[in-house]
Amino acid sequence: MNIKPFAVEEWMNAYETGARYNIAETCVDSISLDELFELSGTHKESFLNKLCARRLTYGYIEGSPDLKEGIAALYHTIRPDEIVPAHGASGANHHVFYSLINPGDKVISIMPSYQQLYSIPASLGAKVEILHLKKENSYLPDLEELEEMARGGVKMICLNNPNNPTGALMSPEILKKVVDIAKKSDAYLLVDEVYRHLTQDDEWQPSIVDMYEKGISTSSMSKVFSLAGVRLGWIATHDKDALKQFWSHRDYNLISCGMMDEAIAALALASKNQILERNKKIIRENLDILDHWIQKEPRLSYVKPKAGTTALVYYDFPIDSYTLCRRMYDSCGTFVTPGDCFDEPRSMRIGYAADRDTLKKGLQAMSTFLDSLEAE
Template sequence: MNINPFAVEEWMNAYETGALYNIAETCVDSISLDELFSLSGTDKESFLSRLCSRRLTYGAIEGSPELKNGIASLYRTIKPDEIVPTHGAAGANHHVFYSLINPGDTVISIMPSYQQLYSIPASLGARVKIMHLKKENGYLPDIDELKRLAEGGVKMICLNNPNNPAGALIPQEILEKAAAIAQSCHAYLLVDEVYRHLTQDEEWQPSIVDLYEKGISTSSMSKVFSLAGIRLGWIATHDKEALKQMWSHRDYNLISCGMIDDAIASLALSAKEKILERNKKIIRENLAILDDWIQKEPHISYVKPHAGTTALVYYDFPVDSYTLCRQMYETCGAFVTPGDCFNEPHSMRIGYAADKDTLIKGLHAMSTFFRSLEAGKAGSSRPSEA
């Protein structure tokens, strides 16, 4: 299988561990098991004693009842038997394409978005049509353009809601119109919902599976629940034929997600209100900090995110984004993601859901770097952490 290099993940792999101020991270500030026990009101010794006494088998092959009931509670109409556990949302997206897309199928995807949504179907031999989201339209799908792209038939339409990297939130009205287009073609509508629930207000964010029978939702415990370390995600859909194919293909590459990951995810889902309360507080306070910083910086601009953990920030310096982000990393320790990873030149993706101190120090370091660019003397020495 030939596939394009995964630009954003290759960038993260190369630089993340050495970052002084990591504001490229897309998870809400990660929690430890101790913090999870505290948030959930769980007795640590009792939980660990039960876990340590279990024999390390494959566990529940299709996911434990506790896990699947917890995932189902995040939707309005999904039942536990309509959920396929996977290795993270990355595993979920890959598994959907691996199970349902064949050479010659037509797939419509968006850009900017997570690269899996267009590079994987292309690698499987699908004909991929790209719908470019526009800054002036708030990075929302253009329904008229989607309708034109779907003319002649389509096997699957792919969206990302909330959007990574721009933080746009597709309203229910647009989702329903996209579903109507998919329905007219008997197409699947895959929506990567890995940031779902991380909104800037308390309004319920609908899932595509609660709006369309052939809708497919992918998500995980990583972003919303701050538990990327357990590598547990899922696929949810009402479509019986899709479920049949995904369960069949799962036997070839997954077997199970691991009983320890399952147990930790189940505990977190049982305390979802507490975790969501914590994480919404973080993203709302931190977005206000980011927004205030952007208003004061003369060389940058953005469309303020409505949801998620990331913002796509544009700059007017005469340098490509890989060069700018690498120089900034090397001279001041601030780590962000080049916009060219998303085919958005002269921009960068900032992850604003880190701990508040890291965000503030990282933005301050960026300002210092921008002043050096203004003066034409970007340095080469890297500061030590304050």
């Protein structure tokens, strides 16, 4: 299998640990177990004593009941038996393609988006067609273009909602029209929903699985619940044939998730309201900080995100994004992601869900660096 290098992850791997101001991170400011116990009102010693007394077997092969009930509660119509636990959302996405896509299958994916959604099916021999999201359309899909691309049949349509890196959010009306397009081909509709619930308003954000029988939702504990260290994600769908394939293929590459990860995730999901209240407050206050900063920077522009934790910010300096981001990292310690990782030249992805102090100092240092470019 030949697959393209994963541009975003290779960049993060190379520079993240040495960053002074990490505003490339896409998870909401992570929490410790102590903070989780406090947020959930859980007695620490009781929880840990119970966990430490467990024998380290494989645990529940198909996922613990508490975990799956907690995940199901994030949807309106999904049952616990329609959930397949995975190793993070990245593991969930890979597992969907590994289970359902064959050489020659037609797959439509969007760009910019998380690279898994187009590079993995291409590596499996699928015929991948790209629907480019445009800044002038607020990074929302052109539905007429999508319908034309799907004409003649398509095996799977892949979306990312809310979008990474732009923070665009498809409305229920847009999703309904995408579902109508998918139905014409009886296509699977995979939506990476790893940022779902992280919105700038309090309206319920529907999941694709509550709108379409062949909808497939992937997500994880990393972004929304600030628990990236718990390597746990999931696939959710009503489609029985897809579920059969997921479970069959899972025996070959996973068997089960870690019982300790599942116990911590189940605790967090039982306390989802408290965590979401914390995390929505962070992203809303921090986006205001980012927005005010961008308005004061004459060489920068963006479409203000509607959801998620990231923004795609364009600059008008005559320098490629890898060079700009490396020079900025070396000069002032501010770490962001080059837009070229998403095939978006002269831009950078900024993650605004870090702790407020890191975000403010990182942006301030970036202003100083941009001023130095202006003077060149």
